[in-house]
Amino acid sequence: xxxxxxxxxxxxxxxxxxxxxxxxxxxxxxxxxxxxxxxxxxxxxxxxxxxxxxxxxxxxxxxxxxxxxxxxxxxxxxxxxxxxxxxxxxxxxxxxxxxxxxxxxxxxxxxxxxxxxxxxxxxxxxxxxxxxxxxxxxxxxxxxxxxxxxxxxxxxxxxxxxxxxxxxxxxxxxxxxxxxxxxxxxxxxxxxxxxxxxxxxxxxxxxxxxxxxxxxxxxxxxxxxxxxxxxxxxxxxxxxxxxxxxxxxxxxxxxxxxxxxxxxxxxxxxxxxxxxxxxxxxxxxxx
Amino acid sequence: xxxxxxxxxxxxxxxxxxxxxxxxxxxxxxxxxxxxxxxxxxxxxxxxxxxxxxxxxxxxxxxxxxxxxxxxxxxxxxxxxxxxxxxxxxxxxxxxxxxxxxxxxxxxxxxxxxxxxxxxxxxxxxxxx
Numbered sequence: 001x002x003x004x005x006x007x008x009x010x011x012x013x014x015x016x017x018x019x020x021x022x023x024x025x026x027x028x029x030x031x032x033x034x035x036x037x038x039x040x041x042x043x044x045x046x047x048x049x050x051x052x053x054x055x056x057x058x059x060x061x062x063x064x065x066x067x068x069x070x071x072x073x074x075x076x077x078x079x080x081x082x083x084x085x086x087x088x089x090x091x092x093x094x095x096x097x098x099x100x101x102x103x104x105x106x107x108x109x110x111x112x113x114x115x116x117x118x119x120x121x122x123x124x125x126x127x128x129x130x131x132x133x134x135x136x137x138x139x140x141x142x143x144x145x146x147x148x149x150x151x152x153x154x155x156x157x158x159x160x161x162x163x164x165x166x167x168x169x170x171x172x173x174x175x176x177x178x179x180x181x182x183x184x185x186x187x188x189x190x191x192x193x194x195x196x197x198x199x200x201x202x203x204x205x206x207x208x209x210x211x212x213x214x215x216x217x218x219x220x221x222x223x224x225x226x227x228x229x230x231x232x233x234x235x236x237x238x239x240x241x242x243x244x245x246x247x248x249x250x251x252x253x254x255x256x257x258x259x260x261x262x263x264x265x266x267x268x269x270x271x272x273x274x275x276x277x278x279x280x281x282x283x284x285x286x287x
Numbered sequence: 288x289x290x291x292x293x294x295x296x297x298x299x300x301x302x303x304x305x306x307x308x309x310x311x312x313x314x315x316x317x318x319x320x321x322x323x324x325x326x327x328x329x330x331x332x333x334x335x336x337x338x339x340x341x342x343x344x345x346x347x348x349x350x351x352x353x354x355x356x357x358x359x360x361x362x363x364x365x366x367x368x369x370x371x372x373x374x375x376x377x378x379x380x381x382x383x384x385x386x387x388x389x390x391x392x393x394x395x396x397x398x399x400x401x402x403x404x405x406x407x408x409x410x411x412x413x414x415x416x
Contacts, residue, residue, distance in 0.1 A: 040297040040300075041297075041300070042297055042300045042301050042304070045300060045301055045304035045305075046304070048304065048308070049304055049307070049308065049390055049391075050391075052308060052311070053390075053391050053392060053393055056311075056392065056393040056394075056395045057393040059395050060393050060394070060395050060402060060403045063395070063402065064402075064403065075399055077398070077399040077400045078399035078400070078402045078403065081403065082403065102403075105357045105361075106391075106393065106405065108357075108361070108363060109355050109357075109363055109391055109405055109407070110391060112363055113389050113391050113407055114389055219396075270314070270396055270397070271395045271396065272395065272396075272397070272399065272402055
């Protein structure tokens with residue numbers, strides 16, 4: 001019948017049209033998904049870059065605090081630039097105040113640089129136990145724990161900064177990223193041996209969370225001071241050997257006329273963080 | 288007729304961030320900044336070679352480096368350090384399917400004279416169109 005065949009044609013046409021529209025929608029969706037995949041902002045890399053720079057900012061402020069506290073004028077190329085921030089030589093509290101201001105300014109820079117990603121970034125204080133000395137916590141942003149003697153006579157020094165970074169990248173739906181930054185340097189004097197013509201010092205250097213620091217000879221520095229006649233004198237370093245796992249042996253010259261009672265070791269890593277530890281010198285007889 | 292295909296330029300961003308992280312870890316930008324401040328005119332060429340050597344062949348790039356200055360009233364100012372020479376693009380060649388990445392770097396390595404300064408680095412990587 002002519003009427004029913006026209007109806008069948010209409011139904012068939014509507015079905016074909018529907019399939020065509022649906023395939024168009026699927027194609028459009030796939031193109032959009034492919035575009036998003038191909039043009040992604042790579043949140044992992046962005047978050048990684050911001051976190052790495054926060055660690056650098058924290059390390060720089062720790063370096064500033066340690067250098068100013070140890071010898072402000074000697075490192076004046078660095079320390080004097082922060083005097084207008086309120087840095088006072090040998091004053092840890094002023095160094096902490098400078099670090100607060102600097103980190104807040106760093107936050108402001110991040111918001112400007114990453115504005116197109118809708119970055120929201122902030123930081124807060126945190127606390128973390130010191131490597132090889134878990135009873136003691138680093139807190140209050142910058143924490144110096146120098147020239148200490150632990151149980152069993154272990155000579156120990158630590159310089160640490162601890163803060164938590166909080167990050168959102170709102171334009172790509174990346175929220176609640178937090179990262180605890182624990183930055184610093186640990187120095188342990190394992191042994192000091194008085195020999196005929198030299199003094200041998202065995203030390204262990206750890207970085208950040210207790211990672212062995214093996215770059216002391218390449219990028220860091222080490223200085224040794226001897227206490228003779230109630231005065232600290234810089235010793236002439238004859239040799240430094242890296243023995244792996246963060247352990248070094250330092251040989252320094254000794255003055256045969258004077259008898260040194262104590263040794264002070266000052267270590268700096270490649271980020272400029274200083275740490276100090278001191279230990280009494282063991283006699284040649286092993287006493 | 289030019290073929291129509293889509294390159295995944297998200298990979299370019301990953302590549303750019305990895306490259307910048309590696310250069311930062313090696314302390315390259317501190318030395319570059321120190322050279323730029325001391326008036327050394329060759330630093331842009333050296334950095335161009337370093338970046339070009341670390342990118343796969345066929346990619347072109349342009350890098351801009353700024354010193355971030357924070358003024359007394361808290362405003363942030365960007366002072367461009369380079370003269371537009373950190374690029375391997377020939378004049379008149381356009382970038383196609385390019386990606387720009389932003390990177391900030393707090394100078395932590397030696398020398399002491401640059402420690403604590405903040406740099407802003409803009410790296411554009413793409414294909415010559």
